[in-house]
Amino acid sequence: MPKPPLDPEVADAAPDDPTVTPYDQQHVVTYMRLLQAEGEGADWREVARIVLHIASEHEPERARIAYQSHLARAKWMTEQGRLLRGAGAS
Structure with a gap:
């Protein structure tokens, strides 16, 4: 699998x-x-701005939904063991 982009x-x-x-x-x-960021206790609004490139002060609902859904997916990937092994692992 090719390297994933750093900031898609x-x-x-x-x-x-x-x-x-x-x-x-x-x-x-x-x-x-x-x-x-979650492990470090970072504020979700700041994480949405920096990682997801969504300004929570301008689009609070969009930022919250994007943050929550991506964090949930990240946890799912970890729970399934795919994030640590690589997304292409089965």
């Missing part, structure tokens, strides 16, 4: 497919950044 554009909501998607493969770094 994000959709308003992460996928919720029961399998790893091409979007997931492209956003492995995004997912890791979200998990790290």
Whole structure:
């Protein structure tokens, strides 16, 4: 699998497919950044701005939904063991 981009554009909501998607493969770094920020207790608004490139002060609902869905997907990827092994692992 080629290296995922370091800072890809994000959709308003992460996928919720029961399998790893091409979007997931492209956003492995995004997912890791979200998990790290949560572990450090970072404010979700700041994380949305820095990691997801969505200004919560201008688009609070969009930022909140994007943050929550991407963080949930990151946790799903970790729980499934795919994030640590690589998104293409089965």
